[in-house]
Amino acid sequence: MRIISLSSITLILLIACNNTTNTSNNKTEGTSKENSSTIGLFDRWEKVWRDGQYDLIPSCVADKYIRHDSKGDRIVTREEYENEIKETRKLLPDVRFIVYDNSFSKDQAWLRYTMTYTSPETNELTTAKGIQVYRIEEGKLAETWMVMLEAGTSWADSSARKCWSCSQ
Numbered sequence: 458m459r460i461i462s463l464s465s466i467t468l469i470l471l472i473a474c475n476n477t478t479n480t481s482n483n484k485t486e487g488t489s490k491e492n493s494s495t496i497g498l499f500d501r502w503e504k505v506w507r508d509g510q511y512d513l514i515p516s517c518v519a520d521k522y523i524r525h526d527s528k529g530d531r532i533v534t535r536e537e538y539e540n541e542i543k544e545t546r547k548l549l550p551d552v553r554f555i556v557y558d559n560s561f562s563k564d565q566a567w568l569r570y571t572m573t574y575t576s577p578e579t580n581e582l583t584t585a586k587g588i589q590v591y592r593i594e595e596g597k598l599a600e601t602w603m604v605m606l607e608a609g610t611s612w613a614d615s616s617a618r619k620c621w622s623c624s625q
Contacts, residue, residue, distance in 0.1 A: 462594065462596075471541065473499075475574075479512070480575055488535060492563065493560065493563060494562050494563070495561040495563060495566055496528070496597070496622040497587070497594075498516075498566075498593065498597070499561070499566060499622040500519060500561075500622055501513045501516055501517050501620050501625050502517045502598070503554075503619070503620060503621040503622070505517060505542065506546075506552070506554060507553070507554075509546060511542070511543065512540060512594060514535060514538075514539050514542075515535065516581070516597070517597060518535045518538055518539075518597055519535065519581065519594060519595070519597040519598060519599040519619040520534065520535055520596060521533075521535075521599075522534070522535065522538050522600070522601070523592075523599065523600035523601070524600075524601055524602065525600075525602045525603065526601070526605075527603075528584060528604040529550055530568075538541055548567055548577060549574040549575070549577070550575075551573075551574055551575050552568045552572065552573070552574040552584070553573045553574070553619045554568075554571075554572055554621065555571045555572075555573065556568050556569070556570045556617060556618045556620075556621045556623075557569050557570060557612050557617055558614075558616040559615065559618065559621065559622065559624075561622065563593070564591060564592065564594070565588045565590070565591065565593060566590075566591045566593065566594045567576040567588065567589065567591065568588070568589050568621060569583070569586075569587075569588050569612065570586070570587055570589070570612075571584050571586050571587075571610075571612055571617075572584065572585050572586075572587060572605070576608070583608050583609065584608070584609065584610065585605050585606060585607065585608050585609070585611075586605070586606050586609055586610045586611050586612050587602045587603060587604060587605040587606065588603075588604050589601055589602070589604075590602045590603075607625075
């Protein structure tokens with residue numbers, strides 16, 4: 458896993474914040490119909506990762522999904538990415554994403570989170586903090602930029618959001 462500098466995280470956040478609307482007041486209040494559509498997308502996306510509801514993937518991910526992550530810059534099909542999710546959940550069955558901050562607009566979203574999981578090597582609970590920025594096309598995830606810091610890191614926030622798209 459690559460270690461990314463704080464300046465890289467700052468740059469990603471600046472890009473993400475360029476055209477997004479923060480949902481700081483309420484999950485639905487103060488958001489446009491377009492933002493509500495994106496929030497609905499992330500409600501479904503959370504169910505894919507949290508509950509293994511793989512049948513929701515076609516409603517969440519574009520046919521071709523551009524990813525910029527620890528594996529490099531690549532394009533995967535929806536089916537290839539579904540298999541990656543299944544493999545991750547098989548290797549890390551207790552993986553969870555605790556979201557501390559988010560922002561949604563019609564064509565962009567970003568999440569700041571801590572990933573928790575039991576390490577297969579040590580059998581100990583492990584954390585890693587990350588930021589993920591998404592580009593959305595036709596209501597589906599089309600491209601993502603993900604920065605994860607090394608294992609053992611977590612954000613200092615004292616309270617997490619109740620769900621990925623929740624404002625509090």
